[in-house]
Amino acid sequence: MTLGGREPDNDCVADVWISGAGMTRFGKRNESLPDLIAEAAYAALTDAGIDQPDALVVGAMNPEEFTGDGNFGSLINTHLGLAKLPALRVETATSSGLAAFYTGFAAVAAGLHRNVLVLGGEKMSHLATPRVSEIIGRSIDPHERRYGTTMPALAGLITRAAMHKHGLTLREISQVAVKNHTNAARNPYAHFQEPVTLEAVMESRVVADPLRLYHCCPISDGAAAVVLTSSRAPVRVAGIGQGTDSIAIRYRSDLTSFRATQVAARAAYRMAGFGPERVDVAELHDAFSSFEIISLEDLGLMPAGKAGRATLEGETALDGRLPVSPSGGLKARGHPLAATGIGQAVELCWQLRGQAGARQVAARVGLAQSIGGLATNNWVLLLEAAR
Amino acid sequence: MIESTLPASICPRCERLVVPPAPRCPDHGTAMELASVPNTGEVVSFTTLFSPPEGFRSPLHIALVELEGGARLFCHGEETKGVKIGSRVSVEDVNSVYYFSNMGFADRARLFWRRAGARGEKVAAISKSLVQGLLKGRSSGQP
Numbered sequence: 001m002t003l004g005g006r007e008p009d010n011d012c013v014a015d016v017w018i019s020g021a022g023m024t025r026f027g028k029r030n031e032s033l034p035d036l037i038a039e040a041a042y043a044a045l046t047d048a049g050i051d052q053p054d055a056l057v058v059g060a061m062n063p064e065e066f067t068g069d070g071n072f073g074s075l076i077n078t079h080l081g082l083a084k085l086p087a088l089r090v091e092t093a094t095s096s097g098l099a100a101f102y103t104g105f106a107a108v109a110a111g112l113h114r115n116v117l118v119l120g121g122e123k124m125s126h127l128a129t130p131r132v133s134e135i136i137g138r139s140i141d142p143h144e145r146r147y148g149t150t151m152p153a154l155a156g157l158i159t160r161a162a163m164h165k166h167g168l169t170l171r172e173i174s175q176v177a178v179k180n181h182t183n184a185a186r187n188p189y190a191h192f193q194e195p196v197t198l199e200a201v202m203e204s205r206v207v208a209d210p211l212r213l214y215h216c217c218p219i220s221d222g223a224a225a226v227v228l229t230s231s232r233a234p235v236r237v238a239g240i241g242q243g244t245d246s247i248a249i250r251y252r253s254d255l256t257s258f259r260a261t262q263v264a265a266r267a268a269y270r271m272a273g274f275g276p277e278r279v280d281v282a283e284l285h286d287a288f289s290s291f292e293i294i295s296l297e298d299l300g301l302m303p304a305g306k307a308g309r310a311t312l313e314g315e316t317a318l319d320g321r322l323p324v325s326p327s328g329g330l331k332a333r334g335h336p337l338a339a340t341g342i343g344q345a346v347e348l349c350w351q352l353r354g355q356a357g358a359r360q361v362a363a364r365v366g367l368a369q370s371i372g373g374l375a376t377n378n379w380v381l382l383l384e385a386a387r
Numbered sequence: 388m389i390e391s392t393l394p395a396s397i398c399p400r401c402e403r404l405v406v407p408p409a410p411r412c413p414d415h416g417t418a419m420e421l422a423s424v425p426n427t428g429e430v431v432s433f434t435t436l437f438s439p440p441e442g443f444r445s446p447l448h449i450a451l452v453e454l455e456g457g458a459r460l461f462c463h464g465e466e467t468k469g470v471k472i473g474s475r476v477s478v479e480d481v482n483s484v485y486y487f488s489n490m491g492f493a494d495r496a497r498l499f500w501r502r503a504g505a506r507g508e509k510v511a512a513i514s515k516s517l518v519q520g521l522l523k524g525r526s527s528g529q530p
Contacts, residue, residue: 149461150440249461250461
């Protein structure tokens with residue numbers, strides 16, 4: 001490894017717990033971004049049984065471009081009637097939600113605050129699709145963007161390379177979308193509530209060859225929130241890790257796995273003191289269906305080259321060996337950028353507390369993975385039900 | 388014109404090459420030195436965009452190419468018909484935009500001839516390029 005830095009020493013990390021979780025329904029929403037964030041914030045505070053936290057961390061990727069508003073730490077604490085509380089805004093592109101989670105976690109673990117309200121949200125469905133794609137695409141390397149590379153274009157290159165290397169098939173990739181739509185149909189918070197057939201996915205129009213429309217996540221609005229606390233609660237943060245890679249895809253030596261996920265996973269497992277074998281349920285970043293398969297392997301949840309087949313055989317379904325994205329994932333629950341990572345934590349929290357309704361699975365340990373940009377800045381979070 | 392060079396930069400510490408030239412090595416942060424690399428290489432992957440961003444024609448063919456020496460770069464292409472991962476391509480700079488084109492058998496043979504000529508190993512190179520041409524020709528029927 002080059003310039004890897006020293007591995008962090010986790011012996012001094014104090015226990016941090018999730019005492020409250022809440023989110024809005026994801027999808028096309030008419031409310032403003034501050035109103036959506038407030039809806040999630042009050043749900044999480046009520047769930048935690050507190051009126052106000054000691055501090056706020058707001059995850060937001062591109063609110064200036066999407067909504068025209070800025071200064072989001074202050075905008076949100078004022079909107080919530082908590083203007084006297086410290087607030088800051090955190091951003092790591094499409095993984096901003098878990099970046100905000102990490103910031104709140106670090107503050108509680110360090111003893112700086114007892115209760116931190118972590119918020120994430122995005123509002124973009126009011127803009128035309130090409131405009132949204134262009135704004136999200138600004139997270140791509142500027143030189144590579146001059147070639148018309150959008151997120152779907154880079155995902156198309158990666159998908160083709162993965163199919164070539166591992167013999168991954170379009171059918172296996174498409175099954176990710178089918179499975180996630182099936183799960184979302186049981187989730188009242190999901191953007192899409194209808195199942196889709198394998199044929200419909202495979203016959204949808206080509207977006208970035210070989211990726212088709214139904215392999216790509218939708219444009220969603222929404223917000224999610226958690227309260228992190230230093231006092232014991234039903235769900236503990238077992239581990240969290242960050243991993244990075246060059247924003248320039250041309251500087252990477254391998255297209256078919258994401259170093260940023262692998263490094264983040266290693267850090268999270270090290271902090272937790274256990275490995276992938278203890279993970280019972282996962283929420284993964286399927287911005288493009290092939291990314292769920294790549295991520296299963298990067299996280300050590302499936303052997304390299306096996307995740308496609310396992311998906312087709314139902315191993316990742318709600319009733320499978322390892323349920324993946326019971327919420328419906330980015331594809332069907334929706335992907336309001338900075339809300340997504342926190343939304344994953346909210347779903348895992350509900351799963352671990354046995355509050356996930358029709359999509360409940362048996363789980364003691366849950367893993368969330370969030371991809372920032374084209375896997376330039378990724379996060380892995382491990383949550384554990386208190387014994 | 389199939390054989391020429393492209394401007395690159397090289398890391399004095401690890402000898403990594405990048406195209407276009409960059410001030411710092413992506414791996415070491417070391418100041419890079421200017422270099423040049425052959426404009427031929429292999430397709431790492433490619434895609435065709437049917438709804439490209441504003442200002443680009445549709446469909447838009449984009450490839451990631453690894454040049455000899457290891458530097459990778461994004462290119463546009465006229466088409467991706469007949470292109471596969473691993474296809475030999477040459478890359479040209481047209482008004483500061485790189486374009487790839489599939490190297491046909493004749494191009495590859497000429498390239499081998501020219502390189503072999505410099506080393507005085509024409510016969511070996513011709514037979515090698517013929518064999519490679521046959522192999523490529525045979526595999527091109529595969530899906």
